[in-house]
Amino acid sequence: xxxxQEKAAGEVPLRDTPAPDRRRWRRAVTGWAFAAPxxxxxxxxxxxxxxxxxxxxxxxxxxxxxxxxxAVNFVGFDNYTKLFSDELFLKSAGNxxxxxxxxxxxxxxxxxxxxTGLNSGLLRFKALFRVGFYLPAVTSIVAIAVIWRFLLDPxxxxxxxxxxxxxxxxxxxxxxxxxxLPSLIAMSAWRNFGFLMVIFLAGLQGIPGDLYEAATxxxxxxxxxxxxxxxxxxxxxxxxxxxxxxxxxxxxxEEPFVMTQGGPLNSTLSVSYHIYNQFGFGNYGYAAxxxxxxxxxxxxxxxxxFRLLGSRED
Amino acid sequence: MRRHRRIATAVVVAAAMTLAAGCGRDSGGSQDxxxxxxxxxxTGEITVWAMGTEGEKLADFAKDFTAENPxxxxxxxxxxxxxxxxxxxxxxxxKQTPDVSMIGTTFQGEFAKTGALDPTPTDLFAKDSYFxxxxxxTVVDGTAYGVPWYVETRGIYYRKDLAAKAGITAPxxxxxDLKTMAKAxxxxxxxxxxxxxxxxxxxxxxxxxxxxWSNGAExxxxxxxxxxxxxxxxxxxxxxxxxxxxLAPTNLPEGQLEPDFVAGRIGAFMSGPWHVGIxxxxxxxxxxxxxxxxxxxxxxxxTSFIGGSNIAVFKDAKNRDSAxxxxxxxxxPDVQVKWYKAVTDLPAVQSAxxxxxxxxxxxxxxxxxxxxxxKAPPAIPTWEQVSxxxxxxxxxxxxxxxxxxxxxxxxxxxxxxxxxxx
Numbered sequence: 001x002x003x004x005q006e007k008a009a010g011e012v013p014l015r016d017t018p019a020p021d022r023r024r025w026r027r028a029v030t031g032w033a034f035a036a037p038x039x040x041x042x043x044x045x046x047x048x049x050x051x052x053x054x055x056x057x058x059x060x061x062x063x064x065x066x067x068x069x070x071a072v073n074f075v076g077f078d079n080y081t082k083l084f085s086d087e088l089f090l091k092s093a094g095n096x097x098x099x100x101x102x103x104x105x106x107x108x109x110x111x112x113x114x115x116t117g118l119n120s121g122l123l124r125f126k127a128l129f130r131v132g133f134y135l136p137a138v139t140s141i142v143a144i145a146v147i148w149r150f151l152l153d154p155x156x157x158x159x160x161x162x163x164x165x166x167x168x169x170x171x172x173x174x175x176x177x178x179x180x181l182p183s184l185i186a187m188s189a190w191r192n193f194g195f196l197m198v199i200f201l202a203g204l205q206g207i208p209g210d211l212y213e214a215a216t217x218x219x220x221x222x223x224x225x226x227x228x229x230x231x232x233x234x235x236x237x238x239x240x241x242x243x244x245x246x247x248x249x250x251x252x253x254e255e256p257f258v259m260t261q262g263g264p265l266n267s268t269l270s271v272s273y274h275i276y277n278q279f280g281f282g283n284y285g286y287a288a289x290x291x292x293x294x295x296x297x298x299x300x301x302x303x304x305x306f307r308l309l310g311s312r313e314d
Numbered sequence: 315m316r317r318h319r320r321i322a323t324a325v326v327v328a329a330a331m332t333l334a335a336g337c338g339r340d341s342g343g344s345q346d347x348x349x350x351x352x353x354x355x356x357t358g359e360i361t362v363w364a365m366g367t368e369g370e371k372l373a374d375f376a377k378d379f380t381a382e383n384p385x386x387x388x389x390x391x392x393x394x395x396x397x398x399x400x401x402x403x404x405x406x407x408x409k410q411t412p413d414v415s416m417i418g419t420t421f422q423g424e425f426a427k428t429g430a431l432d433p434t435p436t437d438l439f440a441k442d443s444y445f446x447x448x449x450x451x452t453v454v455d456g457t458a459y460g461v462p463w464y465v466e467t468r469g470i471y472y473r474k475d476l477a478a479k480a481g482i483t484a485p486x487x488x489x490x491d492l493k494t495m496a497k498a499x500x501x502x503x504x505x506x507x508x509x510x511x512x513x514x515x516x517x518x519x520x521x522x523x524x525x526x527w528s529n530g531a532e533x534x535x536x537x538x539x540x541x542x543x544x545x546x547x548x549x550x551x552x553x554x555x556x557x558x559x560x561l562a563p564t565n566l567p568e569g570q571l572e573p574d575f576v577a578g579r580i581g582a583f584m585s586g587p588w589h590v591g592i593x594x595x596x597x598x599x600x601x602x603x604x605x606x607x608x609x610x611x612x613x614x615x616x617t618s619f620i621g622g623s624n625i626a627v628f629k630d631a632k633n634r635d636s637a638x639x640x641x642x643x644x645x646x647p648d649v650q651v652k653w654y655k656a657v658t659d660l661p662a663v664q665s666a667x668x669x670x671x672x673x674x675x676x677x678x679x680x681x682x683x684x685x686x687x688x689k690a691p692p693a694i695p696t697w698e699q700v701s702x703x704x705x706x707x708x709x710x711x712x713x714x715x716x717x718x719x720x721x722x723x724x725x726x727x728x729x730x731x732x733x734x735x736x
Contacts, residue, residue, distance in 0.1 A: 064427035064695050064735060066407040154567055175565040263515055265709055280399060281699040282424055 057289035063282025072285075079289035089290060091266050092274040099185060099270065100249045100301070107189045107245055108238070111196035116226070118197070119204040130201075134194040141191075145258040148187050149174070174260055177267035184255045184268055192248065196241045203237030204230065239309040246301050250294065271297075346457050348433035356386040356636035361412035363402070365395045367657050368416060368463075368623070375656055379643050386636055406430040411628035413637040417460055418623055419451045420701070423693035425626075427735065431459035432627040432634065438642050447620035448662045451690035460626025461641055464650075464659035467618045467688045468524055469680055470608045471589060472582035473575070476503040485608035489528075489552060492582075492611045496561045499581035508561045510571055510583035511553065514709020519691075519701050520619045521584055522708055524610050525549040527617035527689050534692050537734055539700075542726035549613075550711060550718035557712045564713045572596050575605075586621070587660055587681045607677040609684045620688035622662060660685075695735035703728040 032039075057079055065071045083089050114133050118126055136144065151158050152173035160170030173183045207230065215225045231238075253272035256262050262269040262277075271294050278287035356379075364372050369392030376388035391412065393401055399421060405411045406428050417425060425431055434452065439461050441449050448462035470486065472495065477483070480498035496508025512518040523533070529552075531545035540546075556562040566574070572589075574580040576597045594602050610618040625644065627637045643649060650661035651669040660681065661667060667682045691697055707725045710716040716724075 062695075062735070063403050063424055066403060067409070067428045067430050154565070155570065172565045172567070175567070261516060263709070265514075265714065266706060277702070281702075282403065282695070283699075 053288045053291060056285055057292050059285045061284045063284065075285070079286050080293070082286065083290055083293060088266065088269065089271070089274055092269040092271045095181060095267065095269055096250060096252060096271045098181060099188075099252050100246060102182075103185045103188055103249045104242060104245050106185065107193050107196060108241055110189060111193040111200055111241065112238075114193065114197045115200035115204055116230070118201060130198075133197055136191045137194040139191075141254045141258055144187070144191060148183075149259065152183055175264060177263075177265040180260055180264060180268045184259060187259070188249070188252070188255055192245065196245065199241060200234070200237060203234050207233045235309060239305065242305050242309060243302050246305060247298055250298050250301060346429075346433045346459075348435045348457075351435050351438055351638045352635045356383040356639040358385070358633045358636055359387045359389055360414060360633050360636050360640050362388060362390045362640075363393050363398075363412045363415040364390055365393050365398045365416055365418070365623075368659070369393055371657050375653065376640075378649075378652075379640060382643070383636075383639070386640075388640065406628075409630050411630045413631040413633050414625060414627055414640060416463065416623050417626045419621060419690055419693075420698050422451055422459070422624055423454055423697055423735070424695035426454035426457075426459040426693065427695045430628055430630065432629045432631065432638075434458040434461060435638055438638055439645065443645075443664060444662050445620065445664055445685045445688070447685070447688040447690050448622060448624075451620070451693055452624050452626075454693045460624045461645055462662035463623050463625040463644060464653070465620055465622035465662045465685060466586040466588070466660055467620050467681055467684045468520065468584055468586055469610060469618065469684055470582055470584055471575070471593070471605055472608060473499070473503075473505075473578065473604060474606045475604045476505055476578055476581050479503040485606065486611050487608075489525075489611050489613050493555070493561070496556065496582060497559075500561060503581065504578070505581040506574075506579040507563050508581045509556055510566065510575075510580050511556055511562045511712075512584075512708075513557060513562070513564045513712035514705055516702075516705055518708040518712075519704040520621065522550070522553055522704075523689075523691070524584075524618045525553055525613070527619075528610060528613040528615050530614050534694070534734065539726055539729040539734070541729060542722045547718045547722045550721050553708075554711050554718055558715075562712075576601065587678060588658075590675070590677045591658065607680045609680055616684075616687055618684050618688040620685065620690050622660070692734075696732050699732050700729045703732065 058074055058076060059072050060075045060078070061069070061072045114129075118130060118133075150156075152160075154160055154170065154172035154175065157170075157173075159173070163170040171179050173179050211229050211233075212225055215229060220228065251272050252270040253276065256268040256270055256273050257276075260268045262273050271290065275287050275290045275294065278290060362372065362376075363369075369390065373388070373390040376390065380386055380388060395418075398416075398418065402411075402415060402417075402421070402425060406425065411430060417431075434457075436458075439458075441458070444462050445465060447467075448465045449458070452458045452460050452462060470492065472486070476499050477495055480495070480502040482495050482498055486492040486495045492509070498508075499505045500508040512521045526546050526549040529545045529549045531543055531549055532540050534540060557564055563580075571580065571583060572592055573596065575583060575593065590607070593605060597604070610616045625641055627634060627641065631637050644653070645663055647661070647663050647666040647669075650663045650666040651671055653659055654661055654666070655671060660678075661672070664686075667673070672678055672682060691701070694700075704725050707716070707721050707728070710724075711718065711721045
């Protein structure tokens with residue numbers, strides 16, 4: 001309606017129509033009025049805390065200063081320099097890095113394999129498998145933790161019982177600092193691949209079938225078809241999957257929280273968990289600084305993934 | 315869920331930050347003095363935050379209080395333990411505290427330092443009526459903030475029948491006795507592990523410190539940490555020896571302790587009073603005769619750890635005087651006994667222990683005696699952080715084979731870099 005009026009006014013400039021900037025202003029007000037509820041909520045609950053956290057990371061605010069914020073000092077980048085000499089932070093950063101480097105490819109490969117299987121004519125009972133694979137992604141982490149703790153239990157666990165059948169004395173998976181992190185990686189891959197699988201499946205179904213027909217006529221085998229058709233055409237979907245999984249794994253928190261509490265010997269302490277602990281100890285400034293370092297790492301990883309997997313002009 | 319909670323804290327902190335224009339933490343600060351509380355009955359609404367079972371049962375229990383004070387009303391909000399710290403911190407920052415809150419002993423130093431807790435009016439509460447270790451946990455910089463509500467302490471649970479089978483008829487009295495008993499039960503009574511001690515993980519410092527205190531070690535000396543001492547090292551050595559001599563398991567799965575103890579695979583363990591009920595339940599009929607509790611073994615002393623919870627009034631309380639009257643009521647010996655019967659929280663008030671409900675049970679009686687010689691860590695704001703570092707070093711000692719002297723030194727270094735927060 002407004003657009004029509006404007007066009008008419010533009011063609012026939014009449015003296016008594018409101019001045020154009022006044023009309024523009026009114027249009028802007030209408031627009032902002034519609035956007036206001038979201039904008040206010042976004043600014044108050046998302047933008048402001050993000051900015052406040054940045055300011056916070058430059059101070060030495062602790063929980064003991066809560067009642068008297070005037071006691072807080074600006075300390076510049078002290079918190080950041082302290083982070084990189086903090087044994088615990090470095091340990092947590094190392095653990096998180098291992099988790100991302102192993103977990104992301106692992107999850108993606110399993111998800112892609114499952115999606116390809118479901119998309120091909122090879123599998124029967126597809127609906128059953130689709131539900132089964134996706135179920136862990138919608139199950140509460142607490143329920144998952146109960147099941148996995150039972151599976152990984154050194155004495156009564158299913159896994160070690162199976163191992164004992166072939167004469168292997170299974171380790172205390174979650175109680176040993178060398179197997180705790182790999183156990184969590186396996187659990188996360190199992191938990192998250194279903195979600196990726198659904199997305200990959202959608203991507204696979206978007207690839208036109210005649211491409212495969214043509215390739216079959218040209219004599220290309222299944223593997224060659226997968227490499228030359230599926231993978232290149234799936235690249236945007238793979239990129240999305242890699243970015244989402246990468247961010248999720250960098251923010252790793254729930255798995256160690258419910259399974260190992262960061263132990264044994266801090267072998268499953270993640271950066272998010274370290275931040276959570278520091279907030280708990282009341283070191284707000286320090287925790288905010290660690291949050292920003294994690295934020296920068298997430299941006300960095302995402303950019304890297306876009307570089308490596310993003311669409312190329314070929 | 316958790317992430318939302320963290321964001322909520324960030325928002326609260328952000329709100330506090332916008333106020334923080336001028337800067338400079340004032341050192342020391344003035345000493346708080348308690349104001350007097352008015353006479354007469356409690357009136358008006360008293361808002362209370364409580365955690366765990368206490369949070370669930372207190373509202374019902376407080377009906378006796380409102381019967382005595384008809385113009386007063388007690389409103390209890392139950393808070394889960396793992397949300398408690400952030401919720402109280404948030405309330406302090408926003409100056410939206412309730413009148414009264416349960417304060418975990420490990421939070422005490424931190425929250426008292428914020429200046430949000432009201433000093434305990436000494437005319438209403440007599441220090442001497444509480445167990446000294448419990449009272450000390452309320453004291454920060456010489457002033458008490460709040461009062462002890464209930465207590466717990468640690469003793470040695472052991473299988474009487476298996477000890478007898480191994481030729482030991484008296485409860486272990488000294489460090490050597492305990493070791494001898496563990497060995498004998500393993501060699502002669504067929505138990506797999508003679509003793510269970512926590513090999514690290516959250517709260518393992520609570521198992522180590524009794525041995526350290528018994529040997530004369532202290533956590534702080536003046537305003538500095540004193541972990542790196544010969545007494546501490548010797549205690550750590552003793553603690554470690556149970557693992558190196560294969561008397562204690564290094565990776566007992568969670569929840570395995572009780573069934574193993576009942577089945578006779580573990581001969582003894584160190585724990586608090588709550589285990590009496592658990593063992594009677596899991597052991598079934600007649601098991602109560604097979605085990606007993608011994609006080610902490612003596613080196614120089616037989617000092618144990620005292621835990622539990624305090625309860626405090628906030629400075630921003632809307633109904634301060636009535637709040638203190640409610641706490642005074644909770645501290646009455648007969649109310650403490652009733653509270654024990656309602657939720658099995660052990661009374662922090664000494665004279666409550668003369669009641670048959672507590673003296674009737676031989677095992678509880680041991681804990682009652684032990685409470686007279688039990689210590690809490692100093693109420694310093696950074697204790698939670700220091701103890702987390704402590705726990706990791708205990709794990710290295712028990713499982714990783716780190717030697718005792720290095721452990722004492724590492725705890726000292728880490729604790730000093732965290733600081734006492736003053």
